[in-house]
Amino acid sequence: MKTPLECRKDFDILKSGEYVYFDNAATSQRPRQVLEAVSEFYKTTNANPLRGLYDWSMGATERYEGARKTVAAFIGAKTPEEIIFTRNTTESINLVAYSYGLDNVKEGDEIVITVMEHHSNMLPWQMVAKKNKAKLIYLEPDEEGVISREEYTSKITDKTRIVAVGHVSNVMGVTNPVKEITEYAHSKGAIVVVDGAQSAPHMKVDVQDIGCDFFAFSGHKMLAPMGIGALYGRKELLENMQPFLTGGEMIEYVTREDATYAELPHKFEAGTVNAGDAVGLEAAIKYIEEIGFEAIEKQEQKLTALLMEGLAKLPYIKVYGSKDPNKHCGIVTFTMDGVHPHDLSSVLNDDKVCIRAGHHCAQPLMQFIGAGSTARASVYFYNTEEEVKIFLDKLSKVREVMGYGA
């Protein structure tokens, strides 16, 4: 087993130590092992997978389907056919919205999401609701970011067809009770879509334990290349859905007038697939498993605790979400009195500290918590206590730069 800090040397971009990278919730860095796996694919067995009858193509197919098996095992899917490769979480959720939502939500039905959703798990449902004249219902959290049982049991009803909820909020860092919500939603006859973009990189996910019908996540937030993500879907549902995109590699027979579609999962993977990056995602999963989620969580919690402790000492900082650092999933969102988050982030960039500022693709949540925009520091296992100290030190000097007396 590798310890999180031993891993740091695998990340070339972090090697010089010049930059403090605290925008991991937006995208992670990639270790050499992932980059090499992608490169090795192209160097040794690159060909269009799934169709060719020669060695390289069969090799590419084997690597691609091997990656699917690894992803299936990673999140607890029963079979690899339940894993559809996509570009990212956004595409995964759009696939469900277009191929399941539009066909199964009728006029007057309800779709339930939370006000904490990233736009990627909000706009597809706004689209379905508008198109099919359904109602979009929002679950609202309390001040600590928690969706109470009372909240979801009062809003998920017999009219609810789909419940779409983020596993971990990309702003509050709070983990939603997806298992309990799924159980309740199923009792009302609704299906459940879980946006796992912020959970899959940080905790052991088991879709059987959660019980959800769909689970979407991105590779790029968990060490894999940009442009590869996955959708888990229960086989019975996927089988009855229409394709999202049509074209090459997703058919059985095509005539001038008609076509029959390929079996799962290829029915949902039209066009030449991103096999190289799927191999990268497999390498990322193996890398994460070598460290283990227990060690990853421990390191993140240690850093988050240190971060929040330091922020609490600055009277002009307001932190959003839970007071318990263990309930932040490495994400700490905050504001600084009198300083706009964009100025804050720009000034920190001058000190080579990278944090996110803005609405974090969650504008309705910003409106809900009453902040136009916020700053967000987010850590991953390769970050260090030293980096937290640098961040806090530089942060404590920002107000002076912005013209407030020292």
Next chain:
Amino acid sequence: MELKQLYREIVNEHNLHPVHKKAIESPDLVMRGVNPSCGDDITLSLKIADGVITDAGYEGSGCAISQASVDMMVDQIIGKNKEEAIKLAGTFMGMIKGEITDEESLEALDEAAALQDVAHMPARVKCAVLGWHTMQEMLEHPEACEK
């Protein structure tokens, strides 16, 4: 100019102690300018008599660069005629895009020329030009104004 120096020497003064951040009496043109991605949100008001901007003011909120830039702009345009103000906006935006760099042209911008280095900060370009862009829109398309 380095970013921190820019804040300390130019931006902070206008951001923390703006001269023109206020409503003006019976404006002729009013328009809201918003940068949705960062939340900069200003409402600019102009009073115009015989083609000359006789008074101007703004209200709203946003990052220091957006607020300071509009404060400096208002300072510049009061007393100018419409054509001069539109030309000035063109010069400012040209400067921020890095297309206008000669000192002679930039001189017309007076203090606002200090924001020249925002040209090297792509993430902040929208902040710096918000006020200028809004003013240009108002003068070129008065029919699109709220008032």
